[in-house]
Amino acid sequence: MSYQALYRVWRPQRFDDVIGQNIITKTLKNAIITNQLSHAYLFAGPRGTGKTSAAKILAKAINCPNQKDGEPCNECEICKSITNGTLNDVIEIDAASNNGVEEIRDVRDKAKYAPTQATYKVYIIDEVHMLSTGAFNALLKTLEEPPAHVIFILATTEPQKIPATIISRMQRFDFKRITSKDILDRMEYILNQKDIEYDDKALKVIAKAAEGGMRDALSILDQVLSFGMDKVSYENALEVTGTVTKDLLAKYLENVINNDVKDALLNVREMLESGKDAARFVEDVIKYCQDLLLYQQSPEMVEESELGVMDDSFKKISDEIKPTTIYQMIVDLNDIQNQMRYTMHPDVYLDVLTVKLGTIGDQEVNTQTVANSATNVKPSAPAVNNNEVAELKKEISNLQNQVQKLSQSSGGSVNNTASQPVEHAQATQHRAPAHRGNDEHINLTQIYPILDNATRKDLVNVQGIWDELLQHLDVTKRAMMNVSKPVAASHDGVVVSFEYPFLFTKANNDRELSDALDNTLDSILGYVPKIVFIPGDKWPEIRKGYIVAQKNNDRPTSENSDKNEQSSVENSEEKPDNVNETDEKEPKIVKQATQLFGKDILDIKDD
Template identity: 60%
Template structure:
């Protein structure tokens, strides 16, 4: 027989062989043991985490007459036929290539017929999010009132694309990314069964490069075996994954921290000369910076997460480099990562990146920089002469500034118009950026009913809420704070844009915040994230855009009950009162037009 890939040969055949999904497999086995079988299941999660394998095992188990502890026997005719793919009653469909209405109608019509060989007819629809809107609608009625002895198992990597009407008719199971330790253990078991020699460091590198996918890990392992002639070495794993060694990353970070631009550029050139992928280098460096940040918070967690690959040099750089420098480096890496996708000259971008992050401290105030330069560069006997030269230069610059001011004043009517038009463009771009990246549709309803009392309540419980999170989640949220709140929602701002982006895409973090808030305050408000640098503009735009609405609501309230507001007769505009109600009087700065 021709050679088969490792992930096909070692595909799980029992629930206990599925790696890293113990909660899901236990639930499915208990459902089979107690005969509490649903008519439809939805398996969601990243690629290579066991969704399709679990679906096939469940199809075997529900039709196996020799079930033991919820596991199929894999010995009876039904189990063997399903393993071989020859049982007509278990139908596996790829929704990516069968996503039309006609295909789903055909499934719906054939589902009415009883199974021919097995007890249940099982439809496994993979990548179900690829179905068209009409196909989903055709599937709705069948999922709501399915024929007897028919089970649907839907699998997808993008559950957000599935209509809520479909999700509500299924039992949903979320498959998580597999821990590197579990992937490492499974790969070691497979290599031992195949009697293949391997280097522990190589398996750790592959387990980390797989990014939580067992199938990806076995594919990389297969490639490394082919490259090394059935021998897994650390050097081969580095070549196959395109990764950079921890030693080289540590060396590069030390050069960056010491502002040794020349040697840092040589290190980058060495990395590229060895054939390493520039995008992979940026990913590895970002992961390295993340490990440094987390190591400063919880060293034990990082050692477990990195499978023990932590050396003394890493520990030293973690104690020397500040978290603010790490934040700046990660911001630069994020910008470069986006640019590398569209360039044919990655070496240029990496060299520019290196120069930028080796000069982070140059953003100091000008006076401090001049003073430091004078102290470091000028010998003691020449200090007075240098100070005199600098004083003359400052006087000369001041004269030039005065001259420019006079010329600007004389040309004011012409230049002011152009200045206004020039200023309008950045403002338009700023508003467009806010609208593009921030969920204004969720923020405005919260601001419409926000009160200072609600905000103070969330501020009081915020430290308790942070203590309920994991260390990784706290590392993301420790620079956040609630800035506005109502009975139905709370707006949380982030000091750093890259942490805002990370939190925005982390559904587990959002679920943890909402669940823990429910335990602390007894309700589950909607949580909306905003960057700190955009929050003042959003607040200002809201008050300006809803000025008439605020004024009319205030007037209506006074007409209904003149005594409802003690300050109804005051000269304070309604928008000022609303701003004070939303954000408190202590932060207001009222200026007359």
């Protein structure tokens, strides 16, 4: 027999063989034991996590005449036929190539016929999210009222693309990414069964490169075995995966941190000459920086995710580098990574990146020096022009005389009028910071319309899908957005604050990030609300400025005069008979605050 890939030979044949999905396999076994089977299941999760394997095991278990404790025997004729794919009563359909209405209508028509050999007729539809809208509609009625002898198992990597009407008619199981530790244990078991020597460090490199997919890990292991003539060595694993050694990464970052640009450039040359991919090198540096950042906060978390491969160099760098430096390095790495996608000379960009990273420390020192100098310098006293002072005193005296005469002639009513411009100027002066902020970055004309229609319900909805939204982003964009959170939302817009101002600036200028967020929101929510970024430290000031602006009808647009005129016209009209007096007496600012923050958290007090 010809050679078969490892992931095919070692595909799980029992629920206990499925790695890293204990909750799902236990639930399915208990359902089989108690005979509480559903008519339809949805298996969702990343690639290579066991969805299709679990579907075939379930098909065997419910039809196996010798099943025990929810597990198939894998010895009877039915189990062997399902394993080989020759049983007519278990039909596997690839929705990527059979996604039309006619194919699903054919399934619907044939589902009404009883199985020929097995107890249940099982339809396994893989990548079901590829079905067209018409195909989903054709499947809907069958899922709602299926024949008693039919069970549907749908598998997908993108459940958000499946209509809610389909999902609501089946039991959903979410397969999670397999941990590196579980992948490592499974590869060790397979190699021990095949009696093949291996290096522990090599398997750890493969487990990390698999990114949570068991099938990917076994495919990489297959390549390493072929490359090394059935020997799994650390060097061979690095060659096949294109991963840069931890030692080289540590040397590179140490040189960068110490501003030793010359040696850092030599490290880059060494990496390129050894045949490593430049894009993979940048990705490895980003991952290394992420581990440094997490290690400073939670060493146990990093040691677990890195399978304990934490050398002294890593710990030394973690003690020396500041978090702010790591943030800036990740931003620079992300910039270079985006630019390298469109170049035929990645080595040039790596050299530029190295010089840029090597001068981050100098930039911080220069910034601190300038700040200290600005603090220590005392402003010089402006030159005094005696003539101007005399003229100003004379003008003030004349104005005071005019105000006194007007006050005497009008019984003092003018005094109040005269003081209004001063009070208005003072009020405007107090409001100004909320409107100024960062004029070049914060556009209040985009934020205020969102706040006008913002509700607590919309904010809770956005917060509920925020983690799912971030998971759809790539590593660098997700790292940037991890320090952000939605603080206000309406149906048409979301205000997102960033914990660090420099990440806000970076995100505000990142067009690719904006496009990625829009596309993901469209797939999750079905529509695209406008996202407006703000720095987190400015949010209380913006919110306060908005409330004051609502109270004084002062909006940051050029239409103020028209709106004020319209408001005065509306106020002069008679109130309709059906207007609730309580609503009329309730101040507008209270209504806006109730709509924005929710009535349950408001405490309204009279001045």
